[in-house]
Amino acid sequence: KNQVEQSPQSLIILEGKNCTLQCNYTVSPFSNLRWYKQDTGRGPVSLTIMTFSENTKSNGRYTATLDADTKQSSLHITASQLSDSASYICVVMGGSYIPTFGRGTSLIVHP
Amino acid sequence: GAGVSQSPSNKVTEKGKDVELRCDPISGHTALYWYRQSLGQGLEFLIYFQGNSAPDKSGLPSDRFSAERTGGSVSTLTIQRTQQEDSAVYLCASSIRVSALTDTQYFGPGTRLTVL
Numbered sequence: 001k002n003q004v005e006q007s008p009q010s011l012i013i014l015e016g017k018n019c020t021l022q023c024n025y026t027v028s029p030f031s032n033l034r035w036y037k038q039d040t041g042r043g044p045v046s047l048t049i050m051t052f053s054e055n056t057k058s059n060g061r062y063t064a065t066l067d068a069d070t071k072q073s074s075l076h077i078t079a080s081q082l083s084d085s086a087s088y089i090c091v092v093m094g095g096s097y098i099p100t101f102g103r104g105t106s107l108i109v110h111p
Numbered sequence: 112g113a114g115v116s117q118s119p120s121n122k123v124t125e126k127g128k129d130v131e132l133r134c135d136p137i138s139g140h141t142a143l144y145w146y147r148q149s150l151g152q153g154l155e156f157l158i159y160f161q162g163n164s165a166p167d168k169s170g171l172p173s174d175r176f177s178a179e180r181t182g183g184s185v186s187t188l189t190i191q192r193t194q195q196e197d198s199a200v201y202l203c204a205s206s207i208r209v210s211a212l213t214d215t216q217y218f219g220p221g222t223r224l225t226v227l
Contacts, residue, residue, distance in 0.1 A: 004153070011202070024138055031212040031213070032212060041220065041221075043115070043202055043204070043217075043219050043220050043221055044154075044202075044218050044222050045216025045218070046215050046216070049213065051213070053124040063221075089153070089154070093212050093213075095159075097142075097159060097167075097212065098156050098159065098167070098169075098170070099156070099216075101153035101154040101155075102153055103151065103152060104153065
């Protein structure tokens with residue numbers, strides 16, 4: 001069964017600090033992996049997408065990594081800001097057009 | 112419009128009533144998805160429309176759920192005889208469908224459904 005597991009479930013950090021969120025998946029075959037940011041009361045917004053041949057992708061202060069051999073991905077946030085407080089969702093697309101979603105990591109950035 | 116819109120933003124209903132949720136995708140997007148997001152759970156796929164093809168209904172949890180897409184644009188998700196376990200946020204997403212596997216899905220803000 002295709003699964004996407006994320007850790008930690010929740011995370012609290014101080015403004016300005018860095019953090020790393022983890023995603024492990026068992027989706028096969030593998031097409032691509034996305035990280036989404038979901039603000040409270042909003043729909044998810046795509047941050048990065050990585051295909052099999054890519055092992056890192058940056059979008060501003062967000063850097064995603066992918067290890068397709070171990071089926072692991074991480075999302076690193078640098079110099080966190082209050083606006084980074086949100087849920088971060090890892091989504092894996094396999095051989096069909098139906099994605100598999102993780103449950104998300106809830107990040108709270110305190111001033 | 113500038114993005115995917117959904118209405119209503121909130122819906123409170125009584126158990127046993129029918130509800131209709133609406134999604135307006137981005138103009139020109141041929142693919143449309145409905146998802147359900149329950150508290151503490153990941154997004155759950157419900158149904159997928161692509162152009163004039165027959166929709167993929169494999170994610171619908173029961174025959175109380177149905178969806179239509181008129182004219183390849185607006186979509187309506189209908190839940191009949193609502194139950195308390197139907198309470199969730201229902202999200203709609205659309206994509207342009209150049210490549211189904213790498214297309215970016217653009218999500219609406221969702222409809223929060225509460226069944227009393």
